[in-house]
Amino acid sequence: MRNTQRSQKIAFFFLFLATLLIVIPVGLIVVIIIQKGWPAINWQFLTDIPRQGMRAGGIFPAIVGTFYLVLGAIIFALPIGLLAAIYLSEYAKDNILNRIIKLAIINLSGVPSVVYGLFGLALFVVFFKFGASILSGSLTLGIMILPIIITTSREALESVPQSFREVSLSLGASKWQTIRHIVLPNAIPGILTGTILGLGRAAGETAPILFTVAAFYLPQLPKSIFDQAMALPYHLYVISTQVPNVDEKIRYGTALVLLTLVLFMNLIAIIIRYNFRKKKKW
Amino acid sequence: MDNKIKMRAQKVNFFYGKVQALKDINLAVHANCVTAMIGPSGCGKSTFIRLFNRMNELLPHTLLKGKVFLDDLDINSPLVDAVDIRRRVGMVFQKPNPFPKSIFENISYGLKVNGVREKDYIAGKVEESLKKAALWDEVKERLGESALRLSGGQQQRLCIARCLAVENEVILFDEPCASLDPISTAKIEELIMELKKSYSIVIVTHNMQQAARVSECTGFFLLGELVEFGKTQDIFTAPKDKRTEAYITGRFG
Secondary structure, eight states: OHHHHHHHHHHHHHHHHHHHHHHHHHHHHHHHHHHHHGOOOOOHHHSOOEETTTTEEOOOOHHHHHHHHHHHHHHHHHHHHHHHIIIIIIIIOOOOHHHHHHHHHHHHTTHHHHHHHHHHHIIIISSSSSOSHHHHHHHHHHHHHHHHHHHHHHHHTTSSSSHHHHHHHTTOOOOOHHHHIIIIIHHHHHHHHHHHHHHHHHHHOOOHHHHTTBOOOOSSSSOOTSSOOHHHHHHHIIIISSSSOOOOHHHHHHHHHHHHHHHHHHHHHHHHHHHHHOOOOO | OOOOOEEEEEEEEEEEEEEEEEEEEEEEEEOOOOOEOOOOOOOOOHHHHTTTTTTTGSSEEEEEEEEEETTOOOOTTTSOOOHHHHHHEEEEEESSSOOOOOOHHHHHHHHHHTTOOOOHHHHHHHHHHHHHHTHHHHHHTTTBGGGGGOOHHHHHHHHHHHHTTTTTTTEEEEEETTTSOOOHHHHHHHHHHHHHSSSEEEEOOOHHHHHHOOOOOOOOTTTTEEEEEEEEHHHHHSSSSHHHHHHHHSSSS
């Protein structure tokens, strides 16, 4: 009896320790970034172009660039990802080919992002001759987040109770009517969650935009989708490693803006999901 | 059984993968009658009625041998669209399963997917269906409310109304009272008695008293076989088969 209690305590200790080891670094990162970055945040920093070789001024072009890239990625990836998810969850038969496809999509989300960058360089920049541009970068980021969108959308579609589909079909609805009127509306929260997780990922990655869009220093806003653009993660990399004597608070300020942007997107996802879950009762 | 035959199963064998769920079943459902299917769990009675509206083909790895007729139409013929069959043969499921939509939208859904657009007609049909399902007086003030806020018994009557709105000819009830209390059950049974005036009804039930109360004909299923089929009165008072007798007197099942 005492033995069971002791092993219970030991197990609890290690489980708790493991959790603590995860929480502490995350907390520290956030605290340090806020502490060191906060002094840099002011109106000029958020709305001005970089000046004096990026040692002063603001990061506005990078914020705008990241915004365009994320928007472009989602415009490209959401429709395609959603349609593929509908096909895979509603129409694809359970055979070897489709199982391989599903497995491949899951594995795609594990491919290192620099590989996507190289792929984007070869396909969009060189082969399609889009050059280093917002278009190439958006498409590359879009392809990178496709697996996330497909996987989460598929899960959302599959979590809609089978009984809803059966009733709809039993009332003489076609399969497509059932999907459009019954399955999709009930899967929206899950699909949105996946989309916003994808957004966050697209906003934060450096490697895919490195070869396809990111400008080292471009003190003006892009005028079309064929222009290069600055982006927050790459700008952060540049001012941290490529430009000497950049004030620490500018670097941390940039990190803080990026972090806030991503956290903000995740927060939206959580709120949307929470609201839909409250309504859902089955 | 003077009424004409509405639906008919002819030498039906059904397989889930390699497992045979139904063995050589011949059975006729007459118009304006209630036909009950009884038998212990897993005997194949639900599988059987789901053949009448081609619901089983939604499941992967199944195989049907034999024929099912609606009037004289072979419903599994390649020329026949499952959607058309399901418009004529409706189904009420075991668990009340309203859509997470308003009461009104639940009833009008079947009309909308069938291409009805006229608002007045839809509103009239919703009222008529809810009245037929004896639910109108309880919900007429709150048609815009979520159907999920109704009680279990009300939800099941809503599902019946939703089915009636499509104007089908046959209604299949798959254990409609399994999750309801006795009062709700009595209401549904009353409703079934009323509906048989204009519909042909097939009901699967665990409850033998229910079969005795509502049906004209009863089929007893056991391990995928139709052991006995005939007038309800005969099945319950003078069963021909030993197994039927054992089941209805409560010796197993």
